[in-house]
Amino acid sequence: MCWRRLRDWTEAGVWPRLHAILLAELRTADLLDIDDAAIDGSHVRALKGRAHTGPSPVGRGRSGSKHHLITDRYGTPLAVSVTSGNRHDVTQLMPLLDTIPRIRGLVGRPRYRPRRLFADRGYDYDKYRRLLRARGITPRIARKGTAHGSGLGKTRWVVERTMSWLSGYRRLSPRYERDPRNYLAFLGLAAALCCYKRLICLTT
Template sequence: MLLDRLRAADRLDFSRATIDASHVQAKRGRGSPKVGPSPVDRARPGSKHHVLTDACGIPLRVSLMGGHRNDITQLLPLVDGLPPVRGKRGRPRRKPRTLYADRGYDHDIYRRRLRERGITPKIARRGEPHGSGLG
C-alpha cells in the first residue's frame, strides 16, 4: 500500500533500480537458517540483508539470508517478488527498466535472465571498471 501511495504522489522512479546486500553480525539465533558463518568476518555468525531500491533509494523489496550465502542467490527472487505497484492510471508497474548491481552479481546467466524479463542489466564485471561509480 505504501508503494502505491508513493507512486500516486510521483515519488517512485522505476527507470532504474539498484540491488545490494550488507552483512550484519548475529548476536543470537545461531541455529536459524537466516544465520550462517561469514566468509569475510572470520566465520562469525551473521546474516545478509538484501535490498532492491528504486532510482531514488526507496526500498522496493527486502530479504534476509544467512551470511554465508552468495549475493546472486537473491537477485531473481527480489526482482520477481516485486508486487504490482498501482497508484496511477494504467497497468501497474512490476519491474524497473534498468538494474544496477556491483560485482557480487557478476554472472552472465543472470544478465540473460534479466533481459528475458525486459530489464537491462548494468552489472559490474570483475576486473573491469563499472563506469557508473558502483564498486
Template sequence: MGASPWIVSDGLWEWIEPLLPKRERRFRYPGRKPVPDRQVLCGILFVLHTGIQWEHLPQELGFGSGMTCWRRLRDWNEAGVWQQLHEVLLAELNAAARLDWSRTVVDSSHVRALKGGSRLARRPSPSPVDRGRAGSKHHLITDGHGTPLAVILTGGNRNDVTQLMPLLDAVPPVRGRPGRPRRKPESVFADRGYDHDIYRDQVRARRIIPVIACCGTAHGSGLGAYRWVVERTFAWLHGFKRLRIRWERRADIHEAFLKLACCLITHRQVLSLAGPAN
C-alpha cells in the same frame, strides 16, 4: 524537541489500523483486557529503534509486556500486515510520480547473529577477528531514488547473485497510476558481486536492462553515481538498532522487523510529498 520515534503518529496509525486483523471478543470468559494495538505497536517500534531485548521493555511506558509485543509482531507479520502496508505506501508514491522506475538498484549487507537460529551460515572472512562468526544477509532492492521495494533475508554465506532474480520477483505490483499495477523496472544496477552472464541473460529475458559491473575491471566504472542510493537506504535500515545485529532465533521475527523498517522509510518518503510542514 520532536516526538520520540517510537510514538505512532496519527497519520501513520491511519495507514496501519485498517490492515490489522480483528480479534474476536470472548463474552463468556473475557479474561484480562488486551493492551490496545496502538500501544503495542509503540512497544514494537521501541524495540526496533533502541535494540533493547524484549524482556527489558519498560512497563511504565504502557507498551504491555515484551511477550505481548513479540506475539503481536509475529501475528501481524503472519497476517501480511507489513507487506500490505508497504504496498499501500508505494502506491501513494507511485500516484505522485515519486517512484523512479527507470532503474532499480540491488545490494546486500551482512549482519552478525549472536543467538543462532534459522537462515544463518558461517561467513568466511579474511579477518582473524571475524572469521567463522554466524550471520545473515539482508538483500535489498530500491528504486532509483532509494525507496525500498523489497527485502530478503538469507544465510550469511549466500552468494549475492543468487538473490538477483528473487529480489526482482519480490517487487510487489504497485498501484496508484492508470492501467495495470507496475512491478518491472526498465533496468537494474548492481556491483561486481552480481557479475554472471547467466543471470544477465535471465534479466534480459524479462525485458529489463542489466547494468552490472564486471569483475576484474578497475574501480571507477561510474556505476557509483547511480548505486549510492541503495547504500544510503542500508544506512537508514541500520539506523534502526535492532537490525544491526540479529538477535532473533526465528527468521520470521527478524524479517518482520526488516519489513516494518522498510515501511517506516517509505512512510517518510510519503510525508515528504506534503513538504516540510508535515
C-alpha cells in the same frame, strides 16, 4: 501480548501489504522511479543462532545473516529479504525481483518490473544477465577485473545508503531475533518506514 500481535500480523501478511500501500502512495505523488533499480546485499552480525544464519566471510567466520535489498532510483526500498551470512548475493537476484509488489497508484497497469537494474561486481554472471534480459530488464552490472570508475556508482550508490538506513534500526543490527520470521518482519517494517518517511518529508 506484543509478541503475539507481531506473530499474528506477520502471519496475516500485514507488513508486505503496508509496504505496497506506501509504494503506491509514493507513485501517486510522483516520488517513485522504478525505471532504474539497484540491488545489493549487506552482512549483519547475528548474536544468536537458528535459521538464516551462517559463517560470515567478512566477519572472521562469526555467525551472521545477510540483508538483500532492491531499491528504486531514489533508494526507496522495493523488496527485502534475509538469508544466512554465507549466501552469495547473486543467488537472491531473481527471488528479490519476484518479491517486488504490483505497485498501483496511477491509472493503468501496476508496475513491478524495472527497465534497468544496477549492481556491483558480485552479480557479474552472464547467466543472470540473460535471465534479466529475458524479462525485458537491461542489466547494468559492473564487470570483474575492470577498473573502478565505470560510472555505475552514480546510480547504484542509493542502495548502499538505504542499507545504512536499515542498519540504523536497533532490531536489525546486530540481529537479536532467533526466529527468522520475526527478523524478516522487522526488516519489512523498517522498509515500510523508509517509504513513509520519504512520503511525509516530500509531501508536507
